[in-house]
Amino acid sequence: MQRVEMDANILDGRFCVSLPLVNGGFREKIVHRLWAVVIIEVVSCVVVGYYFSVRREVSTDDVLRAVKRALDRDMLLMFVNSASHVHTLR
Numbered sequence: 651m652q653r654v655e656m657d658a659n660i661l662d663g664r665f666c667v668s669l670p671l672v673n674g675g676f677r678e679k680i681v682h683r684l685w686a687v688v689i690i691e692v693v694s695c696v697v698v699g700y701y702f703s704v705r706r707e708v709s710t711d712d713v714l715r716a717v718k719r720a721l722d723r724d725m726l727l728m729f730v731n732s733a734s735h736v737h738t739l740r
Contacts, residue, residue: 654698656689656716658708667704679704687716 661684668676681704689699699720703712 653692654689654720655692656687656699656713658685658687658712660685667702669704685712687712689716689720 662682663684665681665684666678667681667684668678671677683704683706685703685705685708687701687703687708688697690696691698699716699718699722701712701716701719703709705712
């Protein structure tokens, strides 16, 4: 992985999201705007990190959550496996 790019895209619609509760479980909520913060590796175009936000605007916390997912061990393993598959197809 040499270079990554990040972008935040807004999705307008009606979405039912499950929000985690402090005492466990989830609460469903209808939202009309969803932000997708996506980090991709430039050469292979593989998504290495993402985060969905239900805020009105993307925040620093949302970006950091996407970066944290990109640095997560399982996401890195998935990237290595899919990137090697992409290069073998070319």
